[in-house]
Amino acid sequence: MDFFTRQDQARRKTKWLVVYFAFAVMSIVLMVYGIALMVNSFEISRHHGYRYSDDTQYALWNPHLFLWVTLGTVAVVFLGSAYKTMALSEGGSAVAESLGGRLLASNTKDIDERKLLNVVEEMSIASGVPMPKVYVLDDEDRINAFAAGHTPSDAAIAVTRNCMSKLSRDELQGVIGHEFSHILNGDMRLNIRLIGILFGIFCIATIGRILMQARSGSGRDRNNWLPFAGLLLMIVGSVGVFFGRLIQAAVSRQREFLADASSVQFTRNPDGLSGALQKIGGYGSFMESPNASDASHMFFASGFENEFLGLMATHPPLEDRIRAIDPTWDGKFHRLTEDKPENLHLSRDLPLPRSSTRLPLQDMFGPISGAVVLASGSEGRTIAAGSVLSNLGNPTPLHLQYAEQLRYSLPDNLREAAREPLGASALIYALLLSNEDALRQKQLAGIAEHASQSVADTVATLYPNVAQIATHVRLPLVNLALPALRQIDSAQYKQFSDTLEWLINSDQQVEMFEFVVQKIVLRHLDAQFNGPRKAVVQYYTLKPLVPDCAIILSALAYVGSENPAEVQKAFATGAPYLRAVENWGLQLLPADQCGVGQIDSALDRLAVAVPNIKKNLLEACARVVGADGVIQEPEAELLRAIADTLDCPIPPLGV
Numbered sequence: 001m002d003f004f005t006r007q008d009q010a011r012r013k014t015k016w017l018v019v020y021f022a023f024a025v026m027s028i029v030l031m032v033y034g035i036a037l038m039v040n041s042f043e044i045s046r047h048h049g050y051r052y053s054d055d056t057q058y059a060l061w062n063p064h065l066f067l068w069v070t071l072g073t074v075a076v077v078f079l080g081s082a083y084k085t086m087a088l089s090e091g092g093s094a095v096a097e098s099l100g101g102r103l104l105a106s107n108t109k110d111i112d113e114r115k116l117l118n119v120v121e122e123m124s125i126a127s128g129v130p131m132p133k134v135y136v137l138d139d140e141d142r143i144n145a146f147a148a149g150h151t152p153s154d155a156a157i158a159v160t161r162n163c164m165s166k167l168s169r170d171e172l173q174g175v176i177g178h179e180f181s182h183i184l185n186g187d188m189r190l191n192i193r194l195i196g197i198l199f200g201i202f203c204i205a206t207i208g209r210i211l212m213q214a215r216s217g218s219g220r221d222r223n224n225w226l227p228f229a230g231l232l233l234m235i236v237g238s239v240g241v242f243f244g245r246l247i248q249a250a251v252s253r254q255r256e257f258l259a260d261a262s263s264v265q266f267t268r269n270p271d272g273l274s275g276a277l278q279k280i281g282g283y284g285s286f287m288e289s290p291n292a293s294d295a296s297h298m299f300f301a302s303g304f305e306n307e308f309l310g311l312m313a314t315h316p317p318l319e320d321r322i323r324a325i326d327p328t329w330d331g332k333f334h335r336l337t338e339d340k341p342e343n344l345h346l347s348r349d350l351p352l353p354r355s356s357t358r359l360p361l362q363d364m365f366g367p368i369s370g371a372v373v374l375a376s377g378s379e380g381r382t383i384a385a386g387s388v389l390s391n392l393g394n395p396t397p398l399h400l401q402y403a404e405q406l407r408y409s410l411p412d413n414l415r416e417a418a419r420e421p422l423g424a425s426a427l428i429y430a431l432l433l434s435n436e437d438a439l440r441q442k443q444l445a446g447i448a449e450h451a452s453q454s455v456a457d458t459v460a461t462l463y464p465n466v467a468q469i470a471t472h473v474r475l476p477l478v479n480l481a482l483p484a485l486r487q488i489d490s491a492q493y494k495q496f497s498d499t500l501e502w503l504i505n506s507d508q509q510v511e512m513f514e515f516v517v518q519k520i521v522l523r524h525l526d527a528q529f530n531g532p533r534k535a536v537v538q539y540y541t542l543k544p545l546v547p548d549c550a551i552i553l554s555a556l557a558y559v560g561s562e563n564p565a566e567v568q569k570a571f572a573t574g575a576p577y578l579r580a581v582e583n584w585g586l587q588l589l590p591a592d593q594c595g596v597g598q599i600d601s602a603l604d605r606l607a608v609a610v611p612n613i614k615k616n617l618l619e620a621c622a623r624v625v626g627a628d629g630v631i632q633e634p635e636a637e638l639l640r641a642i643a644d645t646l647d648c649p650i651p652p653l654g655v
Contacts, residue, residue, distance in 0.1 A: 018251065021197050023241035026135060028204060033069045040065060044643040054520035063289055076207065081200030088192055091154025091527060092147070093133055093191065095298070098287045101158045103133030106483040107419040112165045117483075118407070119173050120157060123180050125403035125476045127265075128649035130524050130641060131483050132157050132183070136164055141165070142284045143276070144623070146298040147179035149188050151647055154527040163300075167276055174273030175300055184393050184649065185262070187255055191298045194251060198244040199294060205237020245296075245314075252297035252314040257324060264325050268397035274326040277301070281318050283335030327378040358546075383636050383653045385626025389619055392643065392650045399651040406476060411465040417458070418477060424484035425496050426458035428521060430466040431474055431516055432503055433459070443506050451501040471633045472652060475640055478517060485521070486528045493529050497522055509612055512559050513634070515596045516641035519603065523645060540608040542616070546584045548602035549617055552642070553578070554589040555599055556624045560635065566627075574624030578616050603645045614646050 036058065064144035088094045093103070104113050117134055124131045132149070135158035143163045149155035157179050159172075167175065182188050211230025264270045285301035296303045302315045317319075322329050385446070407415070429447055434440045448456035469477070488496065500521070504514045539545055557570040571588040580586045606617060621642060625635040636653040643650045 016038030016635040020243075020247045021201075024201055025074065026242065027243065028077070028194035028201065028240050029070050031239060032073050032204070033066055035236065036065055036069050037062065038232070039158065039228075045655040052283055071228075073204070076203050079200070080203035081196050083236060084199035085193070089531065091151070091192070092095065092149035092156025092158075093135075093154070094186070095146075095148035095295060096133070096135040096137075096156045096158040098291050099137060099158065099287070099295065100139045101137050101156075104134045104136060106421075106424075106487065107416075115169060116159065116164050116172065116176075119176050121406055121480060122403045123176050123266075124174075124479055125406060126399040126651055127180055127184065127393075128644070128650075128651045129155075129180060129183055130520075130644070131479050133483065133486065134158075136161060137289075140287055140289070142286055143280045143301070143491045144181055144287060144303065145175050145300040146283045146295065147182045147188050147294075148192055148298055149183070151189070151190060151527070152183060152649065153524045153647075155183055155188065155435070160287075166279060166283065168272075170267075170272035171279065173267055174263050174269065174349055175276050177266045178259045180257040181262035181266070182255075185255070185258070187259075188298070190251065191295075194248065194297060195294050198247065201240040201244050202237065202294075203236050203238050205488060207238050208235075213277065238591065241545075248297040248314050253316055256315050256321065260321055260325060266395055266397065267400060270325045273436060274322050274329065277318055277322045278329070278333055305590060330366055382478070383626075383631040383633075385622050385631055388622035388631070388636075388639060388650065388653065389615065391653060392618065392648055394525045395651040396655075398655050402652060402655045403476070406473065407480075410473075410477075411469075413462060414465050414469075414477065415480075417462055418480040419484055421484045421487045421492070422455060423458060425483035425488070425492075426455050427466070427477065427481050428485075428500065428517070429455070429459045429503060430462040431477065431517065433466075433498075434507060435467070439507055443503060446506055447499060450497060450502055457611060462552060471637050472654070474513075474517075475520075475637055475644075476652075482521070482524055485525055490529055493525065497525075510596045512555065512638055513641075515599065516638060516645070520641055520644055521602065537608060537610055539605070539613065542578070542580055542613055543584055545606060545613065546580055546586050548605050549578055549580070549588055549620070550589055551594045551598045551602040552617065553607070553620055553624050554591075555594040556621055556638075557588065558591050558594070559638065560625055560627070570624045570627035573627040574620040574622075576621050577620040603642070607646050614648055618643055618646070618648060 032148070040062070087098075096103075104117060106117070108114060108117065116136075119402050120134050121131065123129075130152050132147070132152070132155040135156055137144075137158055137160045140160040141162055142160055145157065145159040145163050145167060147155060147157050157176065159175070159316065159607070163172070163175065182191075208230045211233060212227045213230070260273060263273050267273070280301045285299070287296075287299070287302065287303040292299075292303050297314045299315070301318065302313065318333075319331070414427065417427045429451075433443055444456050444460055445461055445498075485496070500518055504510055504518055542549070553571055553574055556574075557567045561567055568588055575586055578586065606614065609617075618639070621639055622631065625631050625639060631653070640650045640653065
């Protein structure tokens with residue numbers, strides 16, 4: 001199953017979620033109507049002095065009452081859902097903070113925090129997913145984790161304190177791999193929508209609690225039925241909670257098996273994930289936060305101790321999950337009495353002992369050395385054009401071990417700069433400096449004027465190392481810098497974006513790589529400073545997007561060659577893969593009609609298309625840049641950058 005099929009499945013699950021929700025609301029409406037009939041009958045009896053007469057009428061069907069009950073109930077549910085959805089509009093960070101999460105600083109020196117961040121960094125590089133925010137739930141002393149967000153740009157991964165400290169590195173990697181699979185499969189967007197929807201259903205019980213405490217009037221007119229109505233509404237609310245838990249279970253349970261399988265496939269280390277699940281059996285995974293019930297379907301393991309007869313269990317039993325990946329398990333859970341040495345290992349940026357189930361890195365890439373990041377000898381690598389889509393959303397153990405070695409091989413000053421807010425901005429500037437001495441000096445002077453002299457000095461210090469690194473290292477560096485850049489304030493962000501804009505235009509021309517770096521950085525930071533993008537599909541057919549596709553394919557054709565015949569050949573090679581109807585007008589555009597402004601607008605529109613359109617576009621893009629049968633490394637990184645703007649993460653190509 002490929003990335004786009006999984007995305008389509010997630011969209012279909014959202015439709016089923018609407019069906020489940022509608023059924024739950026209808027059931028609640030009927031129960032509230034029944035309560036309203038009882039209250040109405042009570043009032044009629046009270047009005048007649050609790051004596052039956054010919055004027056006293058009791059009927060099971062009261063259209064007027066049913067209409068108002070339906071309108072009121074639906075209004076409460078939908079207003080509650082809208083309120084919660086707005087509260088979670090900031091994405092994964094809002095969910096993590098509602099559960100007591102603490103955002104980890106990218107430059108932390110704490111051993112356990114550094115271990116966690118290193119693992120997440122490696123997973124991010126290997127999968128092509130932008131580096132998510134990382135939170136720790138300090139008040140939770142069990143072992144659990146979750147990923148949340150609307151899009152990869154606003155994603156967050158949170159772990160409990162013991163998940164970070166009690167698991168070995170391999171075990172933690174298995175857990176984080178599980179959470180990354182939820183990001184890649186589109187699960188977290190469904191999960192965060194489910195929180196908003198269920199909150200509306202739970203509001204009925206809240207109203208019931210309010211009515212139970214209500215009193216009005218005095219003496220004979222005292223409304224003693226209000227507490228009774230509140231009690232009945234709480235009963236209805238409990239029914240709503242029951243339906244809500246069933247919906248959570250229906251949406252979540254099977255996906256946990258799939259995420260476990262994806263994690264094992266990603267890490268090729270079943271012992272790591274199995275060990276994490278076994279420790280959960282010893283330590284427990286139950287959450288203390290009062291908001292944990294809303295997010296129970298998001299957790300790595302069950303967040304509740306009692307789930308009625310398993311009907312409302314959001315996760316399969318631990319025993320079943322362990323045996324699915326480790327048939328030889330002895331059935332015993334073990335709780336450590338003290339931390340093993342490997343749990344305290346890892347803040348040092350040194351290669352760690354790997355599990356025996358993994359391939360040695362030198363068997364894949366040759367001798368382990370810093371040459372992984374150096375430009376010399378690596379720029380000649382080529383990638384088969386047909387291999388691009390097969391990698392998309394499907395990172396492998398080779399990608400993960402490549403990411404580990406790449407991160408360890410980075411020069412110390414680049415790695416440290418990527419973890420500091422101002423150092424990260426200087427690193428982005430350094431990636432865009434000109435190779436020409438005169439222009440570079442002019443750019444450094446401009447950076448000092450637009451930002452500060454200290455930033456310009458840092459850029460100048462970083463540039464020699466940046467100039468030596470291979471092309472395939474540049475996007476991972478941008479990715480590693482994102483967490484630190486998210487820590488700057490609004491004023492610093494405006495200064496950074498203005499300086500970035502000036503730097504890119506300082507040579508009176510904008511290269512495609514400069515544009516995509518700017519697009520990636522500002523797009524992912526925009527979720528932090530201007531609110532996350534709404535991940536709403538707006539285009540279901542290709543026809544209205546053909547002009548945008550023509551812009552992207554034409555621009556790529558011009559990047560590959562200046563020869564008009566070769567440009568036309570490249571465009572003609574890729575265009576059929578878009579699967580556009582002949583009379584829709586897909587044709588090569590003049591170079592002046594596919595500049596960066598047009599590309600920017602086109603990518604924004606294409607980003608809200610259905611997955612299948614994105615799939616065909618990326619296949620067409622790969623065929624354009626690989627019209628000669630291969631894709632050079634700079635072209636491969638350009639493809640990855642374009643895919644990133646479409647929320648289609650491509651792991652490092654050529655691995």
